[in-house]
Amino acid sequence: MNIGTASEKSGLPPKTIRYYEEIGLLKADRAGNGYRDYSMSDVHRLRFLQRSRSLGFSVEECRQLLSLYGDKERESADVKAIAEVKLAEIDRKIAELASLRDALRHLVHNCHGDERPDCPIIDGLAGNGTVQ
Amino acid sequence: MNIGTASEKSGLPPKTIRYYEEIGLLKADRAGNGYRDYSMSDVHRLRFLQRSRSLGFSVEECRQLLSLYGDKERESADVKAIAEVKLAEIDRKIAELASLRDALRHLVHNCHGDERPDCPIIDGLAGNGTVQ
DNA sequence: GATAATCCTTCCAGTTGCTGGAAGGTCAAC
DNA sequence: GTTGACCTTCCAGCAACTGGAAGGATTATC
Numbered sequence: 433m434n435i436g437t438a439s440e441k442s443g444l445p446p447k448t449i450r451y452y453e454e455i456g457l458l459k460a461d462r463a464g465n466g467y468r469d470y471s472m473s474d475v476h477r478l479r480f481l482q483r484s485r486s487l488g489f490s491v492e493e494c495r496q497l498l499s500l501y502g503d504k505e506r507e508s509a510d511v512k513a514i515a516e517v518k519l520a521e522i523d524r525k526i527a528e529l530a531s532l533r534d535a536l537r538h539l540v541h542n543c544h545g546d547e548r549p550d551c552p553i554i555d556g557l558a559g560n561g562t563v564q
Numbered sequence: 565m566n567i568g569t570a571s572e573k574s575g576l577p578p579k580t581i582r583y584y585e586e587i588g589l590l591k592a593d594r595a596g597n598g599y600r601d602y603s604m605s606d607v608h609r610l611r612f613l614q615r616s617r618s619l620g621f622s623v624e625e626c627r628q629l630l631s632l633y634g635d636k637e638r639e640s641a642d643v644k645a646i647a648e649v650k651l652a653e654i655d656r657k658i659a660e661l662a663s664l665r666d667a668l669r670h671l672v673h674n675c676h677g678d679e680r681p682d683c684p685i686i687d688g689l690a691g692n693g694t695v696q
Numbered sequence: 697g698a699t700a701a702t703c704c705t706t707c708c709a710g711t712t713g714c715t716g717g718a719a720g721g722t723c724a725a726c
Numbered sequence: 727g728t729t730g731a732c733c734t735t736c737c738a739g740c741a742a743c744t745g746g747a748a749g750g751a752t753t754a755t756c
Contacts (some may be wrong), residue, residue, distance in 0.1 A: 488620040522665045533654045562587050
């Protein structure tokens with residue numbers, strides 16, 4: 433399929449897809465006319481990139497994550513090690529989002545109209561965990 | 565406190581803190597010697613910025629989120645509307661992270677050493693929800 | 697109290713990750 | 727066969743930092 437279709441299916445703009453190819457994240461086949469040609473497997477990878485980028489992973493981290501299932505030669509212990517680091521990071525992100533959500537909910541339900549100068553909710557919004 | 569201490573407490577580099585001031589996200593008081601002077605309340609806001617930025621919110625979104633508890637003049641209905649949109653977004657991000665995590669776990673437990681050319685897990689990694 | 701180390705300041709330049717626009721080739725429909 | 731929607735490359739600009747220089751302030755050491 434052409435880049436436009438791959439864009440629709442993955443949620444990434446064509447510009448971004450071309451950029452990812454330029455930096456070597458995901459290179460596509462070319463059709464006879466020079467157009468990029470994407471398979472469903474490519475679309476899955478693009479969609480994966482769209483998600484992980486929007487969740488705060490850097491392009492380099494996405495490259496690593498992609499390599500987890502893209503590199504057939506990689507040692508399984510190696511895959512496991514990288515995946516475990518990323519798993520911990522994902523769990524941390526989920527916990528932070530949950531605390532952000534709870535704080536916002538609290539703000540909406542308990543603080544509207546209240547004009548206290550130092551709302552204790554700020555603590556919740558800012559989070560109380562340790563800085564990594 | 566000085567910018568170095570605020571940096572340690574918030575997890576944001578001094579450079580980034582100065583940048584946030586430059587773009588009007590969080591302006592600090594100045595001490596007699598010209599040094600920036602941060603209160604604990606400032607640190608809470610910085611920490612909040614650190615978290616929400618690392619979770620994929622844009623600076624403009626962070627500005628909105630900050631305004632939810634920073635702007636005393638804002639109508640409570642307005643706060644509620646903005647907060648509700650952000651809450652939905654946060655829930656979506658949590659769901660995406662959970663699916664990313666499950667897929668990675670599955671990869672680690674079920675796919676190591678296996679060299680199938682088109683691992684069905686790619687589906688999981690790429691996610692099956694609709695593109696927003 | 698001089699000196700050195702460590703902070704802080706501003707300013708300017710570079711990086712990352714896109715994003716918009718120009719100039720031009722391809723394709724499908726009328 | 728030409729219009730319009732696609733695609734191509736290339737180059738420039740923007741967002742959000744990040745590094746480094748040049749210089750002033752504070753703290754520690756001799």
